[in-house]
Amino acid sequence: MINRICTFYFTGTDTTKTVVEEFAKELGKKLGIDNFFHYNFTTPEFREKMPKFGKGDIVIGGVPTIAGRVPNLLLPYLKTIDGEGALGVSISLFGNRNVDDCLVEFRDLMEQGGINVIAGGAFVGEHSFSEILAKGRPDAEDLKIVREFADAVATKIKNEDLSKPEMVGEVPYRPYYTPRDRNGNGIDIRKVKPKTDMDLCIDCKLCAELCPMAAIDFDDVSQVPGICMKCCACIKKCPTKAKYFDDEGYLYHAHELEDMYERRAEPEYFV
Template sequence: MKIKSLKLVYFSPTGTTKKITQGIARGINQINVDLIDITKPNVRKQRLQTLENELLVVAIPVYMGRVPALLMEWLHALKANNTPTVGIVVYGNRAYEDALLELKNVLIKCGCKLIAGAAFVGEHSFSSSELPSSEGRPDASDLNHAELFGRKVNEKLLSILSIDHISDINVPGCYPYGGVTELWKVDFIAVSDRCSQCGICIEGCPVGAIDSENSNLIDKEKCILCCACIKNCPQKARTMKPGLMKDAAIRAHERFKERKEPIFFF
């Protein structure tokens, strides 16, 4: 089965999911590639439509064992026409629980034909120099695995005669899904006097939770705890306050040190 183009969709506030997606794309090695970064709020306002002769790759981070609730409206609006699709989840070396199964089921309802899935590890969003958790991942080994996965996806496509010959893939997970989709509403970010109001955190926030006039002000009702503003601050002016989030960062650092590797499903 030949495809005419590749659509790469990813949500990646801290860049880890983007790196995995780009590695997969290198392995697939398709000339016509459309990158769709739904981290940006304005992109999530646009509905995506795909065709049978395209390959769709959807990559999302795992939030508390689930697909981020923020993405559900956009995902459910996706309109596919028997499009061969790859579902990817990226988690912080703890567990991806039901996220891959949930993503698979959502994509199938939108008209996608799942040909493969994978779970990759990225640096935990709560990770810091003080409490490193899966620090530096995806690393060179992870990106090599991503390229290998992309090549295997391409090989599978070439082995399929037509869309009608795609069989279902089994991925781990339970239904009804466990975990939680409601995020904590906490005031957890401390801003020091090193902040220069450069605006990088404002531009990079995927939900517009940081005040456009004063980056010290954060709307905790909008915040999705991605920590992109902390990780991307060039002045290192943003840190976690003691409390619920800092405790979770400590647990992630202490309990999940054993390295987990990418897993593929075909």
């Protein structure tokens, strides 16, 4: 019997949060459950500990797709999931290109942590690199499909069906996606970091507070001594648009994505 609905997610620019929380709200409505526990592990202080889940819980987990996989910088934390027999739903957001193997990899991480994953979904969110690619998504149509997904999972639970559906993706997982230039040469953006227009910056410190890797120097936000995972929270949430990327390879890749994946990708779910 389910008596608590738990959300457990990473969300740089709030697209994953939007989908996971909409799903949880609809699931609670359909199952008549109003006991919720929300855990957003985006910022480092929330990855210093792992919440405990157990029987009677259903965990709605959510991560973004980065380079076709679960973000590698999150793997050490996700390998400590403590599920102890909870039911689970895995959700991956992707930026209109492809979810690739992120969904099945996240499912497997939840399973390895003791969560019995009975459903999964791949949903579309505005790409972190772009304000054009999947602009404004998840939108109203996406959220309608999220609710349909939650309704299907609620029915499955009421029918006491704990089967594990096949999901999109490959196991063994494919290598992380490597962007390439027009000549087919790989573009390495791993060490690229955002810049700051100090004429626009008001030193509000929001970027440093939001950074999932605590990479931005709090005393001098123009400095990024830590690792940047390209979630673009600092760029998209800056109130004065002071943060930006100017690396040629990064910008080429972003424009290439916008050109190649202009079509509307659609969500998929598996119950």
